[in-house]
Amino acid sequence: MTIKGKAYIAGAYEHPTRHAPDKTVAQLHAEVALGALADAGLTRADVDGYFCAGDAPGPGPASMAEYLNLTLRHVDSTELGGSSYVALAGHAAAAIALGKCDVALITLAGRPRSEGVATGTVPRLRDANQPEAGWEAPYGLTTANGYAMCAMRHMHQYGTTSEQLAWIKVAASHHAQHNPNAMLPDPVTVADVVGSPLIADPLHRLDCCVISDGGGALIVVRPEIARKLNRPLVKIIGAGETVKHLSGGAFDLTTSGAARSGPAAFAEAGITPGDIKYASIYDSFTITVLIQIEDLGFCEKGAGGKFVADGNLISGVGKLPFNTDGGGLCNNHPANRGGMTKVIEAVRQLRGDAHPAVQVKNCDLALAQGTGMQLGTRHCSATLILERE
Amino acid sequence: MKRKIPAPVPLPFPPPQAGQGWVGTFWDAARKGRLVVPVCTACGKAHWYPRAICPFCDSDTIEWRDTLGKGTIYTFSVMRRAKEPYVIAYVKLAEGPTMMTNIVDCDFDALRIGDAVTVVFEETEAGPPVPMFKPV
Numbered sequence: 001m002t003i004k005g006k007a008y009i010a011g012a013y014e015h016p017t018r019h020a021p022d023k024t025v026a027q028l029h030a031e032v033a034l035g036a037l038a039d040a041g042l043t044r045a046d047v048d049g050y051f052c053a054g055d056a057p058g059p060g061p062a063s064m065a066e067y068l069n070l071t072l073r074h075v076d077s078t079e080l081g082g083s084s085y086v087a088l089a090g091h092a093a094a095a096i097a098l099g100k101c102d103v104a105l106i107t108l109a110g111r112p113r114s115e116g117v118a119t120g121t122v123p124r125l126r127d128a129n130q131p132e133a134g135w136e137a138p139y140g141l142t143t144a145n146g147y148a149m150c151a152m153r154h155m156h157q158y159g160t161t162s163e164q165l166a167w168i169k170v171a172a173s174h175h176a177q178h179n180p181n182a183m184l185p186d187p188v189t190v191a192d193v194v195g196s197p198l199i200a201d202p203l204h205r206l207d208c209c210v211i212s213d214g215g216g217a218l219i220v221v222r223p224e225i226a227r228k229l230n231r232p233l234v235k236i237i238g239a240g241e242t243v244k245h246l247s248g249g250a251f252d253l254t255t256s257g258a259a260r261s262g263p264a265a266f267a268e269a270g271i272t273p274g275d276i277k278y279a280s281i282y283d284s285f286t287i288t289v290l291i292q293i294e295d296l297g298f299c300e301k302g303a304g305g306k307f308v309a310d311g312n313l314i315s316g317v318g319k320l321p322f323n324t325d326g327g328g329l330c331n332n333h334p335a336n337r338g339g340m341t342k343v344i345e346a347v348r349q350l351r352g353d354a355h356p357a358v359q360v361k362n363c364d365l366a367l368a369q370g371t372g373m374q375l376g377t378r379h380c381s382a383t384l385i386l387e388r389e
Numbered sequence: 390m391k392r393k394i395p396a397p398v399p400l401p402f403p404p405p406q407a408g409q410g411w412v413g414t415f416w417d418a419a420r421k422g423r424l425v426v427p428v429c430t431a432c433g434k435a436h437w438y439p440r441a442i443c444p445f446c447d448s449d450t451i452e453w454r455d456t457l458g459k460g461t462i463y464t465f466s467v468m469r470r471a472k473e474p475y476v477i478a479y480v481k482l483a484e485g486p487t488m489m490t491n492i493v494d495c496d497f498d499a500l501r502i503g504d505a506v507t508v509v510f511e512e513t514e515a516g517p518p519v520p521m522f523k524p525v
């Protein structure tokens with residue numbers, strides 16, 4: 001049993017807003033849902049499967065299903081942090097392959113910018129029933145210093161430098177200048193990144209992603225439906241997911257869950273990393289990108305610093321064009337969750353709908369990679385491989 | 390000024406009390422300045438964070454054993470974007486497991502991965518003292 005070729009992404013929509021103080025989270029979910037349906041050429045009445053994650057208001061899928069007034073025969077509210085939407089595209093394909101639904105809607109939305117959330121630099125409140133909570137709460141773990149510990153170890157173990165990490169931001173900013181909706185549209189240099197204030201050693205402010213309001217949605221459909229719609233055919237051919245954690249106190253922080261979800265997705269798709277023409281790589285921080293690129297097999301473990309340097313991630317310049325929308329580092333990180341925009345830009349590339357300045361030529365195979373939650377403790381990873389038919 | 394250290398269990402949940410259940414033994418030891426770790430008597434392995442069930446062999450025969458209170462820094466980060474900068478770290482204990490902690494009582498800029506450290510117990514806002522480490 002495989003999902004290869006069993007479902008297509010027929011609709012994709014990224015909300016243009018980056019700041020929505022006058023809208024509710026539910027309204028943003030509804031706007032992106034309708035945007036993706038319009039993109040696919042379908043209507044709300046066609047939706048029989050709904051997929052959402054922890055950003056959807058209320059517990060699970062119930063509140064949003066009601067707000068949208070959907071009539072459903074399949075639901076899935078798997079919460080994998082920012083990687084959820086990469087995984088949910090695979091879950092939708094699996095549900096369609098099993099005949100559980102025909103038209104799957106996946107939504108993401110949130111407004112951390114309007115709500116003034118100190119996303120990365122203040123410890124998050126935890127449920128006291130989380131078994132690790134009491135053993136970590138005293139130590140001031142934040143999103144930023146958790147990822148920073150991974151970067152520090154990677155530098156120690158492999159000689160990676162701040163300048164190499166900076167190239168990841170430079171490439172993202174080079175792409176963002178062509179995106180009229182990007183939050184940070186100005187190109188930056190390596191010197192700009194390493195000269196920006198330290199947040200948590202060794203990560204600087206420009207190593208961190210933006211905090212934005214907004215959202216996005218996807219429509220995943222059965223092959224028979226996809227062929228009737230007048231849209232380019234973007235086929236799901238491989239998916240993998242996992243959780244990586246601290247393994248009882250014996251762990252390696254230089255490796256991510258992509259080392260498991262990636263090979264699983266490549267095996268299902270029957271292709272290798274060298275076949276990929278475009279990659280959306282989750283970019284909560286520069287170090288997130290570097291570690292995932294290694295774990296996905298685009299280069300040897302530890303060689304990521306050299307691989308990303310000198311513009312190798314810039315479309316039209318380097319070997320692995322990545323995040324051509326500007327990514328979370330420069331464009332958008334709605335609801336503090338970047339997985340949805342990763343899939344959306346991969347769909348744009350496969351359709352040939354990316355900005356002409358960043359469109360990859362003959363882009364027939366693309367990958368979307370998500371890492372959700374905390375790379376420095378426990379995180380979820382999802383990999384999705386897509387093919388233009 | 391020193392950073393206020395939150396209690397090990399987030400408030401308003403009651404912090405662990407002396408003698409309260411299996412985990413109380415850890416905090417009893419902490420109050421006396423001893424770092425103990427959970428060791429499985431079935432497979433002999435120490436683990437972290439502490440669980441009532443061994444993550445390696447599934448046995449529930451876990452007992453607390455004293456450590457030397459010594460280890461090395463596996464990784465760390467100085468949190469600059471805070472009222473009072475502080476160092477979060479993972480320390481690999483001599484007994485095996487690697488634990489999240491803070492490095493204190495030192496020049497943050499002189500810290501290096503691999504540095505030898507020794508345990509110190511720091512008072513928290515409303516709970517028992519928690520293990521942290523300082524360079525040897």
